[in-house]
Amino acid sequence: MSKDYKGGVFGGLKYFWGNMPAIDILQLRANEGDTYTQPVDLLFAASGDLRNVIKTINSIPATYKQPVSVAINDQDFDIVARNLILLLTASIMPDRGCAVDWMLHLWYSSMLRPMDLDALSTWHSLIENALRGITANETPELRGKIWEVPFAHGASTIRVGLTKEKWTSLLSYLKAPAGMTKDDARSLRIAVTLAREDTNDRISICQRPAHRLCKQRYREDGILLPFGESRDDFTVPNPTFFQSGSWPMNDSGDPLGGWDWAEVLAADGGLATNDIYGKLYTHVKDVLGNFWDTLRSRTIDFKLINVDALTIGQYFPQNKFARIETSNIADDGYLGATQTLLHVTSLLKSPAENPHATVLLLFMNAVEDTISEEEQLKIMPAEVKRVLKFMPLDMQDSAATARYGKENVLRSYAAINVRDGTKYFEQ
Template sequence: MMTVNGIPEDYPKKVKIVISNKDFNVVARAYIILTYLLCHDDVLLATENTIHLWYSAFIPESLHSWIRGPLYEYILIESYKFRDQHGFEPNTIERFFSDEITDACSTRMTRELAGISASINLKLAYTDWPYLARYLERDLLREEAISARNAVVACESRLDNRERYLFRQPYAERPCYIRFMEEGILLPMGRPSHDIVKPNVTLFDFSSGVGTWLLDDTRGPERRWSRSEFKKTFPGFAKNDIYGKLFYYLQGIITTFHTRMRTLDIEFSIEHNSLSSLNRCKFDRILLPEEETHSYIVPTGLKRWPGDFLNPHNLKSTIITPCRICPTPGRKMNTNDNRHELVDLLPRYFEIPPWKSPQFPIFDTLDPIKLQLLEFAVPVGYIESLFRIDNCDDYFKGTWERSDVFRKEENTIVEPWPYFPGEKPTLWTASTPELDQDIVFEDRYPAVWYIEWDLCYRYRTPP
C-alpha cells in the first residue's frame, strides 16, 4: 500500500504488482483485502472493514456476509469452471499426469472507472481452487473464537511475559493495550463495537480440525509501524489513545490506496508459491519476506535470484530486505550492560539523580521506578551493531552466488530502522518528553532492520 500511495496520481504508465507467497493464508488474505477494496466504493466503510480484517479478531456482519456470500460464490463458480474445462476432479489420478494445468488456472476481476482499468489476477494451482473455496466458507462460533484466542492471549504460563510487556508502556497508554487484548478489536476509545461480532476466520488456523489463534500474546497492531509517525495523528480528545491514533493513521493510508486503485492503470497479480513463472519478469522494486531473506535458498527453477529480476534499465530499481534479529541465550539484548546509551536519558525522564557509573547498577529491590529501568528497550545503536555483524555486504553470497546485487550506501525508499523516533536532538536543541518516550517505550522484539540493495552499475544498461 505504501508503494502504491507513493506513485504520482498522473503517472501515465501501467503499474503491475505481483504478490507471491508460499503461505496460502497470506495469499488468501491479500486476495480478500484487495478484492474488497476494489469492489466497494464507500471509502469510509471499506477502510474501516479492511482495518478489522487486517488486525481485529472480529469483523462486522456486512464484511462477513460479503466473504461468505458474493466472494465465495464467485470463487466456487470459478472452481467449477476449471473442473468442467479440464474434465476431471481435482484429486484424481489424471490430475497428477497433467502438468499443463498446474499453474494455468487463473481468474481476473476488472473494473473500468473513467477510462482507468484496475484488475486483480489470481493464479492458483488446479488443486488450490477448491481449497480456497473451503477457506472462504469456514465458520466459527463467537464463543469458540473467544475461547481459542484466550487460550493464547490469556495463557497462564505467559502471564509474566505479558505483564513485563505492559509494564514497559507509558501509564496513560496501558488501558488501550488492555482493551485490545481483552476485546481483540482495533477501535478508538469510545467507539462502540456491538456490530463487530463475527470471528475473523483469516486469523485462525483450522489445520488441526478446530480453530486456533495464529498470533502470539504480545503482538499488537502497532508492530512494524513507526510509533513517531502514527503518534502525530489526532484521535480527538483522548490524546493518549495510542490505538486510536494508529486506527486513524491506517485509515488515512488505506483511503489513499483506495483512491489510487481508481486513478491508476493498475494490475495486481496474486500467486501461491509460483516464483518459477516469473523468469521473464523485471521489477523496479522487490520486497522480500523475512523468512526468504534468512533461508539463503534459491527458489526452484530460478537462477541468479533475486538480481536477475531487477529492471536493468531503471537505475533506481531496488531490492528491500527486512532482516530480523531475535533475542537469543547467547546474545542477550535486554541486559544492564547494553543500556549505557540511556544513562543520560533515563534520569532526566524519571527526574532522579544521574549515576556516576557508566552502567546501571543491579537492583535487588521491588521499587517500581527501578524495575522499569530494567525493562527499558535495548538502545537502537546496540541492535544496529548486531545487524552490521550479521548482514554484511556479501549478504547474497553462498547459494545466492552471482546475484550481482550490492548494498546501497544509504536507503532511498524506507527507513533502515522503522522505529527510530524522528530527528535526534542536536547539541543546541533539548530533547522532549515525547521523543524520550518513543525511544524508551518502543516495542523492538523481534528487531527488524530494512536494507536496500541494487544492481552494480556495470550490469545496467542505459534507459
C-alpha cells in the same frame, strides 16, 4: 525468535500483521523521478500482509502516469487468501466508506459484524465462477483467473494463480467458521494473548499508562475500534483468522507494529488523545481510503500467486522488476542472503534498463545472530553505562536498585535501543 519466513510466518505463526512499519519500496520521486516515462513492475516475493503494497501504491506521485504492475507472492495460503479478498474489496466495492470500514475489520479484528459476513458473501459467486473454469482440470499446476475493473481514469486488474485445491479452499474464507461461537473464538484467542502474564507485564511497564489500558483491551477483545465505541455488534468469528480452529498468531502480534509510530501518533483520535488504538483506527482508515482512491485514478495490474519463494522465477519468466522486496528470507535462519539473491536477481531489471532497480532484503536477526554470548557479556557494561545517561539510578532507592524491580527491567529493555548495531551488521 523473530523469524518470519516460511510463508510469511512470525515466530512460527502467521504473519497477518507486520512487526516492521510499512515502507514505500519504490520511492519513485527520489529515484526514477515523478515524471518517469516507463511502466513500473514491482515484486513482493514473500509479502506477508498488504501494508508495504498499499504504502508503495499510495506513495506514487500523481504526476506519474504510466501503468504499474504489482506481483504479490506468499507461501502461506491464509495470507494469500486474505490479500486477495482485500484487493477485491478495494477494487470492486463501489461505496468508499463501506469498503474502507470492512477492509479494516477483516484485516485487524478477530470478530466481525453480520453485515461484514454479508460483504464476504459478495465474492462467493466470483470464486465459484473461477472454480467452474477449472473443475475439469486435475493438473496440480497453477490455474489462473483474471478480474478486470474499469474506472473512469484507470483500471485495476487482479490476476490470481492458484492450484485447483486452493481455489476450492477459498470458499471457506467467505463464511463463518462452522460450529464456532463468539465465546469459542474469544477463548481461543485469549488462550494465546493473555497466557504469558509475566511477559505481558514486562511489555506494559515500557508503555504509558493509557497505552497499557488500550493494549490490554485489544488483547482481550481483538477488535480494532476507538476505546469507547461499542463492540456489541461484533459477534461473528473472522473466518480469515480461524481456518485452523485456533488463534494463528503469537501473543506479541500487534497491528501497531505494522505502521509508522509517528504517523499513528499524528492521527486524529478525537477527544481521547491517549487512545493509541483509536489513533491507529483513524490512521488505517485514512491509508485504506487513499488506496481505494488510488485504484480509481491509475492503471494497476495485480498478480497474486501462492508458491515457495525459491521457485518464484519460473512463474515470471518474461518479467523484469524495478523493485523486488523479499521480507526477511535473507536471514540466516531461512534462505540466507546468498540463496535469496541467487533466486531473485535474475528477475531484476539490469542497470542499463533501470539504474535504480533494487532488491530489498530485511535482516531482522543479523545483529542478534552476530553477537555471541561472550561478546554480549563484553559489551554489556558499556551499554548499561550509556543507558544510565538517560535513566539515572538513585542508589538510595531500594525499589530502583532491586534486581527484578521495574527500573532494572526497563533498563534491560533500553540497552538494546542504545546499541550501535552497525559494527555487527557489517560483520
